Amino acid sequence: MRPRLFPWLVGIGSLLVASVLPGCGGDSNPQDGDETLDAAEAEDGSGDVREDAGDPGETSDDAADIEETGDDGIEPEVADGDDDDAADAGDTAPRVVSCSDEPPPGADLPEPLPAYGGVACPTLAPGRNTILSTGVAREFLLVVPTVVDPAESLPLIFLWHWLGGEASDFLEKGEVQVAADDARFLAAIPEAKGDLVLKWPYTIVDLPARVDEEVRFFDDMLACIAEQYHVNRSCVSSVGVSAGALWTSQLAPRRAGLIASFLSLSGGVGQDGDWINPILPWFGSPRSMPAIVLWGGPTDFCGVTFSTTSRYLESALDAEGHFYVECIHNCSHAEPPLVPPPGESKYAMLWQFVLDHPFWLRAGESPYQVTGLPASFPPWCAIGRGATIREGTCEGGLLGSCVK
Numbered sequence: 001m002r003p004r005l006f007p008w009l010v011g012i013g014s015l016l017v018a019s020v021l022p023g024c025g026g027d028s029n030p031q032d033g034d035e036t037l038d039a040a041e042a043e044d045g046s047g048d049v050r051e052d053a054g055d056p057g058e059t060s061d062d063a064a065d066i067e068e069t070g071d072d073g074i075e076p077e078v079a080d081g082d083d084d085d086a087a088d089a090g091d092t093a094p095r096v097v098s099c100s101d102e103p104p105p106g107a108d109l110p111e112p113l114p115a116y117g118g119v120a121c122p123t124l125a126p127g128r129n130t131i132l133s134t135g136v137a138r139e140f141l142l143v144v145p146t147v148v149d150p151a152e153s154l155p156l157i158f159l160w161h162w163l164g165g166e167a168s169d170f171l172e173k174g175e176v177q178v179a180a181d182d183a184r185f186l187a188a189i190p191e192a193k194g195d196l197v198l199k200w201p202y203t204i205v206d207l208p209a210r211v212d213e214e215v216r217f218f219d220d221m222l223a224c225i226a227e228q229y230h231v232n233r234s235c236v237s238s239v240g241v242s243a244g245a246l247w248t249s250q251l252a253p254r255r256a257g258l259i260a261s262f263l264s265l266s267g268g269v270g271q272d273g274d275w276i277n278p279i280l281p282w283f284g285s286p287r288s289m290p291a292i293v294l295w296g297g298p299t300d301f302c303g304v305t306f307s308t309t310s311r312y313l314e315s316a317l318d319a320e321g322h323f324y325v326e327c328i329h330n331c332s333h334a335e336p337p338l339v340p341p342p343g344e345s346k347y348a349m350l351w352q353f354v355l356d357h358p359f360w361l362r363a364g365e366s367p368y369q370v371t372g373l374p375a376s377f378p379p380w381c382a383i384g385r386g387a388t389i390r391e392g393t394c395e396g397g398l399l400g401s402c403v404k
Contacts, residue, residue, distance in 0.1 A: 094369035099235035107360035111257035114219035121224035143187035155235035160244030200247035253285035260359035268309025282316035288363035294327035327381035331394035
């Protein structure tokens with residue numbers, strides 16, 4: 001263990017420095033430090049992945065010939081139009097569906113709601129709420145559409161804030177109330193407990209009991225909100241930014257029976273042996289969850305190298321057959337430079353992704369496999385590992401900043 005001690009301390013130290021020094025990654029030149037980061041990624045084994053990598057689905061001519069003729073070189077049989085074969089193929093073809101649709105017969109449905117861990121849920125209202133969770137008073141902001149039809153079943157999105165932020169910052173910078181009114185969803189924006197310098201329990205030094213406590217907080221919020229509001233159980237999602245994204249990638253697989261999708265915005269996971277990025281590895285998910293994995297290019301750094309941790313997350317998703325959209329901008333650890341379609345809120349692509357991916361989708365399935373990415377997605381996003389990093393200037397804005 002002794003040879004590993006120094007790099008581990010370096011990783012933890014960089015995270016602690018990021019939490020107290022201003023301006024981490026916010027306004028840096030996107031081209032500065034590429035060689036340094038590339039060297040670091042090469043050391044931890046991720047440097048062979050380029051930010052502008054092409055579509056991994058591309059094959060050589062030889063591979064294409066093999067695919068056409070079959071593994072044994074024999075020309076494949078041409079389908080004879082058998083109705084049973086056509087029906088089987090249709091049963092597994094991707095579908096254009098959304099959270100507003102009814103689950104089809106026999107579809108996998110979410111697990112029963114968790115029971116509230118306290119005596120009884122307090123009465124919730126839009127704005128700041130306090131509940132007891134694991135015997136501790138915890139706070140969260142509840143966002144409800146301004147006008148709600150009593151018969152309306154609303155998706156529920158959990159939004160976990162970044163290192164230097166608070167729940168109110170996510171509410172304001174994310175334009176969450178406007179989005180909830182337009183896209184029709186409920187949002188819960190948890191407040192960090194305050195006992196952790198890095199806000200949420202996602203590092204390798206966080207005790208399992210502390211991780212379980214934060215998962216219980218999610219359970220209690222979900223239980224109380226669903227008790228008092230008409231929640232679309234097939235459309236519960238978790239979204240995190242920076243520190244919140246590192247936590248979201250821990251929460252999602254632990255609550256895969258309840259969460260339909262998750263979004264990691266400059267987050268990711270760690271990997272065994274990478275002491276420079278001392279983040280917990282992927283927990284392992286019992287079911288497939290559609291995801292967005294977004295980061296700010298090779299200079300997205302603030303205590304951890306988010307290009308590396310995001311790639312680790314993608315590798316874990318690939319290994320388990322999850323569908324995901326990859327998005328890579330070039331503005332470091334700062335607000336993604338999104339330009340939504342006219343009349344839509346700034347982060348319309350995030351909300352649309354959630355609403356387009358109900359819980360009951362088959363493993364690895366997405367409507368985007370049929371339609372392609374919606375117009376709300378920028379050109380620097382792609383299905384799977386196929387995104388081309390954004391080019392262009394970067395302006396201010398620190399939604400994703402780890403310290404502000």
